[in-house]
Amino acid sequence: MIQGKTAVITGCLQGIGRSTLDIFAKSGATIFACSLKKTDEYTFHLSELYQRYNSEIIPVYFDMMDNEAVKSAAREIQRHKKNIDILVNIAGMNHDAMFPMVTMTDMQDTFQVDFFAQIIFSQYIVKLMQRGGNGGSIINTSSISGLDGRAGQLSYASAKSALVAATKTMAIELGPHKIRVNAIAPGMIDTDMYQNVPSEIVSAKVQATQLKRMGKPEEVANTILFLASDLSSHITGQVIRIDGGMGA
Amino acid sequence: MNNLEKYNKAFMEILNVAELDLESLEYQKISAWDSVGHMQLIAALEDIFDIMFDTDDIIDFSSYVKGKELIAKYGVTI
Numbered sequence: 001m002i003q004g005k006t007a008v009i010t011g012c013l014q015g016i017g018r019s020t021l022d023i024f025a026k027s028g029a030t031i032f033a034c035s036l037k038k039t040d041e042y043t044f045h046l047s048e049l050y051q052r053y054n055s056e057i058i059p060v061y062f063d064m065m066d067n068e069a070v071k072s073a074a075r076e077i078q079r080h081k082k083n084i085d086i087l088v089n090i091a092g093m094n095h096d097a098m099f100p101m102v103t104m105t106d107m108q109d110t111f112q113v114d115f116f117a118q119i120i121f122s123q124y125i126v127k128l129m130q131r132g133g134n135g136g137s138i139i140n141t142s143s144i145s146g147l148d149g150r151a152g153q154l155s156y157a158s159a160k161s162a163l164v165a166a167t168k169t170m171a172i173e174l175g176p177h178k179i180r181v182n183a184i185a186p187g188m189i190d191t192d193m194y195q196n197v198p199s200e201i202v203s204a205k206v207q208a209t210q211l212k213r214m215g216k217p218e219e220v221a222n223t224i225l226f227l228a229s230d231l232s233s234h235i236t237g238q239v240i241r242i243d244g245g246m247g248a
Numbered sequence: 249m250n251n252l253e254k255y256n257k258a259f260m261e262i263l264n265v266a267e268l269d270l271e272s273l274e275y276q277k278i279s280a281w282d283s284v285g286h287m288q289l290i291a292a293l294e295d296i297f298d299i300m301f302d303t304d305d306i307i308d309f310s311s312y313v314k315g316k317e318l319i320a321k322y323g324v325t326i
């Protein structure tokens with residue numbers, strides 16, 4: 001589906017980003033795998049992917065809290081002189097707090113990583129997409145919190161909601177360049193994010209889904225793969241819920 | 249090809265203008281230099297000179313002449 005294409009994926013260290021990295025490698029893409037930091041486990045995983053699928057994977061490390069680092073990362077990618085076909089913005093952060101307890105610092109940090117840095121990074125990468133004149137596909141990671149709201153997630157939900165508006169606006173502006181822009185809105189996905197959530201809360205949330213289970217990171221990654229590929233060639237400006245029917 | 253020739257070539261090829269018209273060329277004064285043309289021009293110049301413009305500079309890039317001044321910030325002399 002994306003054999004021979006070049007993708008930039010952020011947030012590859014774990015969770016949905018890791019699963020997307022795996023599926024893209026399996027699908028034969030060249031990947032700029034962006035993550036916050038380098039770990040032994042992650043480095044070993046990248047080498048395993050290369051050995052298993054022979055996909056070219058170029059690790060890029062930067063902190064999305066730092067706009068200069070975001071630019072440096074884009075510059076590093078630019079130096080490889082590859083036409084970028086796909087950008088998947090997954091890196092994110094979350095500060096849970098009830099509305100009266102939300103601090104300005106938490107809100108600014110969340111918006112920096114979940115919104116501002118993603119827009120800035122996309123601005124840089126879009127220019128690399130235009131080189132070949134073949135357009136491309138951008139997938140932003142929103143959340144059902146950004147669509148429905150969620151108690152205790154004012155900062156996160158607001159930033160993810162802003163990302164939906166940005167996705168639609170970018171789709172309108174980048175359409176003439178043959179660049180499609182879509183967003184995914186995962187619901188409860190079985191990642192590290194839920195490790196510290198009390199089991200009764202997890203259980204209640206599972207019951208709120210129609211499929212009565214948490215989603216798997218690879219199920220989200222498969223949707224990203226679809227949006228990245230030509231199978232979705234006439235889809236742009238859309239938000240796809242991956243929530244087991246939570247919003248049905 | 250020197251830097252000025254490379255710079256001019258990018259404008260002439262992407263915006264389809266003659267060399268004689270370059271000095272007076274301004275953003276949105278000709279149909280080819282619209283927002284789409286602007287992005288193509290910026291991408292081409294970044295490739296040619298191996299630089300990456302800051303967003304503020306992309307916005308400030310309002311003419312052929314202004315572009316020369318902005319590119320100098322990235323260590324490229326035209």
